[in-house]
Amino acid sequence: MTTALLTDRYELTMIDAAIRSGTHDRECVFEMFTRRLPTGRRYGIVAGTGRLLDLIADFRFTDAELQWLRDEAIVTSATLDWLADYRFAGSIQGYQEGEVFFPNSPILVVQGGFAEAVILETLILSVFNYDSSVASAAARMVGAADGRPLAEMGSRRATEWGAVAAARAAYIAGFGATSNLEAGRRWGIPTMGTAAHAFTLLHDTEEAAFRAQVDALGPSTTLLVDTYDVTAAVALAVEVAGTELGAVRIDSGDLPEQVAAVRRQLDDLGATNTRITVTNDLDEFTIAALRAAPVDSYGVGTSVVTGSGHPAAGMVYKLVARRDDDGEWIPVAKKSAAKATTGGRKHPVRDLAGGVATSETIHVGSDPQPAEGARALLVPLVVGGVADSRYTGAAGTALAREHRAAAVAELPKSARRLGRGEPAIPTVYA
Structure with a gap:
């Protein structure tokens, strides 16, 4: 072309x-x-x-x-x-x-x-x-994350080909993965992604959704726990996947408080190795504000593909x-x-x-x-x-x-x- x-x-x-x-x-x-x-x-x-x-x-x-x-x-x-x-x-x-x-x-x-x-x-x-x-915005986010991994997931906030370019630029700036498959195919960038709220809402119960995902992807998967009640979902996630559950994802709420509560709950349930990833309209400032929280990784969408303003x-x-x-x-x-x-x-x-x-x-x-x-x-x-x-x-x-x-x-x-x-x-x- x-x-x-x-x-x-x-x-x-x-x-x-x-x-x-x-x-x-x-x-x-x-x-x-x-x-x-x-x-x-x-x-x-x-x-x-x-x-x-x-x-x-x-x-x-x-x-x-x-x-x-x-x-x-x-x-x-x-x-x-x-x-x-x-x-x-x-x-x-x-x-x-x-x-x-x-x-x-x-x-x-x-x-x-x-x-x-x-x-x-x-x-x-x-x-x-x-x-x-x-890339310039992404580099600021990488610095704010202070060594914790970030994933680019902003394809739905950019043009179809702009999303591919954005994934590449963010990867160059230090992001570790992208949700965009074309960027993975074209540029060799690691891809990631498990399930959205729609998958939970598809099933009759949250437990049925979690079991379907674990059956398909194994207990090392990441379960989205904020569709309904976070505390109940975390308990259910560990019950379904076991204490070797890979990660839980939080996409809403007061993140510093929510993350701390989830970390305590996971540890109390014996899931001490289960990671916490957050993905709620993050930018470099919210990432920096979470530096003291027990967050293991971040997913960034709109802010990175729009150059953070x-x-x-x-x-x-x-x-x-x-x-x-x-x-x-x-x-x-x-x-x-x-x-x-x-x-x-x-x-x-x-x-x-x-x-x-x-x-x-x-x-x-x-x-x-x-x-x-x-x-x-x-x-x-x-x-x-x-x-x-x-x-x-x-x-x-x-x-x-x-x-x-x-x-x-x-x-x-x-x-x-x-x-x-x-x-x-x-x-x-x-």
Whole structure:
């Protein structure tokens, strides 16, 4: 399936005009970055790279797309001919997926002819704005959980394909599983899920529902205990499954009080190894509030797939440099109020002291050798139009998850605070 029309009309009208003026092949550098983090956020997590590389590979104008553009008179015949042969042949560098980012971090750098690079703008922003928003929110939840596992279960609060992307982004950020089966098949993410309230209501009694589930899945299953009366259901769950019952799930009520009461009841019944999972409209703040409660795991839905109140990461895609007729690079930048940009190609370096990040230094124009203890942040993603396969598929997703853990571990302790504050480290220009 082609991804060529997952774009905005003005991408094509710009190309059409540039072809007319003979500037469409002028070599350019575009950078993607965010001007600011959402209020209170100390850092963001890059997510979407592996998905984008696959989408670019499928960015082709077939006869069907070309005919529609012709019928709608969107571009001229010369541009249709150019689109028919479109293959991205430039280069893309970027922060490795799973990396932490800060305001003005040049997360993605695209170099190529103006037309071949600008046509990818909407696709790039669509992917990174959503995926990075989910991953950034999920990382805060992982920090609040303080080592206890989380499962993503928000498919019913997102679009059908957005749900798959969200599951992947949350996994990269440290969630341990998803309820979404397509995400499991496509990206190798562990899947989980047992039963909803409807299963209990289907049966004549709660006991009949529990017995049916245990018969099908074994005593290690998780039984949902808040359809009717929690105390009665916990006692019934242990009676049906035995003291080796895997877990009980609580999806309502005053969670700190409810969880403490259920833990006492389970222990009194001899089910000391039975875990407690909670799934009641959780976000990073409610998870943090449950830190002292005997919760064993969390299931998060709406909040994670909507970026916990920030469904887009604020990414923009801007032209920062172009070659002139003599082959020299010319920095270019917007000067408009509140949206001014810094011209010139950027080379970001993460500065560290004793393994802890202290600043993000953006070198403009030059590409310096990082000082001892620092690390350059851009990695080659696409060279000559060919994507690095290490960053795609299930293996790329696992690699991004590993990199996220290492990158977050470099941050100062202040990065884990949930309250209002500045980014964890400053961004400076050199």
